[in-house]
Amino acid sequence: xxxxxxxxxxxxxxxxxxxxxxxxxxxxxxxxxxxxxxxxxxxxxxxxxxxxxxxxxxxxxxxxxxxxxxxxxxxxxxxxxxxxxxxxxxxxxxxxxxxxxxxxxxxxxxxxxxxxxxxxxxxxxxxxxxxxxxxxxxxxxxxxxxxxxxxxxxxxxxxxxx
Amino acid sequence: xxxxxxxxxxxxxxxxxxxxxxxxxxxxxxxxxxxxxxxxxxxxxxxxxxxxxxxxxxxxxxxxxxxxxxxxxxxxxxxxxxxxxxxxxxx
Numbered sequence: 090x091x092x093x094x095x096x097x098x099x100x101x102x103x104x105x106x107x108x109x110x111x112x113x114x115x116x117x118x119x120x121x122x123x124x125x126x127x128x129x130x131x132x133x134x135x136x137x138x139x140x141x142x143x144x145x146x147x148x149x150x151x152x153x154x155x156x157x158x159x160x161x162x163x164x165x166x167x168x169x170x171x172x173x174x175x176x177x178x179x180x181x182x183x184x185x186x187x188x189x190x191x192x193x194x195x196x197x198x199x200x201x202x203x204x205x206x207x208x209x210x211x212x213x214x215x216x217x218x219x220x221x222x223x224x225x226x227x228x229x230x231x232x233x234x235x236x237x238x239x240x241x242x243x244x245x246x247x248x249x250x251x
Numbered sequence: 252x253x254x255x256x257x258x259x260x261x262x263x264x265x266x267x268x269x270x271x272x273x274x275x276x277x278x279x280x281x282x283x284x285x286x287x288x289x290x291x292x293x294x295x296x297x298x299x300x301x302x303x304x305x306x307x308x309x310x311x312x313x314x315x316x317x318x319x320x321x322x323x324x325x326x327x328x329x330x331x332x333x334x335x336x337x338x339x340x341x342x
Contacts, residue, residue: 098254098258099258109273110269135259135262139259141299144315148295152322155325158333161333168280179271180275180276182275190260190268194263199256217312232328236331
């Protein structure tokens with residue numbers, strides 16, 4: 090990885106993790122949605138600096154959609170009955186997860202290799218998606234189909250209930 | 252200045268951990284949904300990093316493929332969650 094890609098990687102890493110932390114701590118759905126969009130921008134930049142431009146484009150579109158969904162006026166509040174102590178335990182568990190995974194990443198003895206692929210690689214990814222891993226692509230397509238039907242049904246039921 | 256697989260995995264781990272924190276810490280379930288794309292993004296970054304830096308494996312861009320699929324899956328799950336969540340008041 091040359092210096093330009095490395096600078097892009099570290100800037101994108103700061104944007105993505107900073108945006109994620111803002112998602113965690115900002116109040117209000119609008120600010121959270123904006124922070125999620127910023128984090129998605131950082132994640133797309135990470136993909137681009139890792140020579141995965143096509144995945145970056147897909148991530149940019151998908152995270153913009155997620156941000157719009159989180160910030161949309163149709164957003165509803167659903168309070169969970171879980172107590173503060175359990176949520177606090179969950180936060181500590183997330184910190185423990187970070188510690189364990191970071192230690193595993195630091196201590197891992199990885200073999201590095203020279204990357205010979207292109208920058209965007211959409212044709213190669215398309216070949217992999219539709220020829221090599223067609224079942225996984227079909228599964229994600231089915232997931233999207235089911236979620237769209239489920240979301241539409243839920244919205245219609247809520248509108249009918251008013 | 253350079254970045255290797257360990258740096259990529261550190262960023263991926265941070266995203267996954269912050270996503271898990273958002274999912275567990277938020278009292279509002281709809282807010283907790285925002286943790287899902289962060290965790291999926293972290294996993295995608297790890298996959299893309301492994302595809303970029305790893306030596307073996309065929310096809311070579313398997314990680315990029317998984318990263319793209321994870322982004323689509325995250326959007327679908329957030330849409331489903333926002334759709335089915337909530338009969339309360341908007342905030």
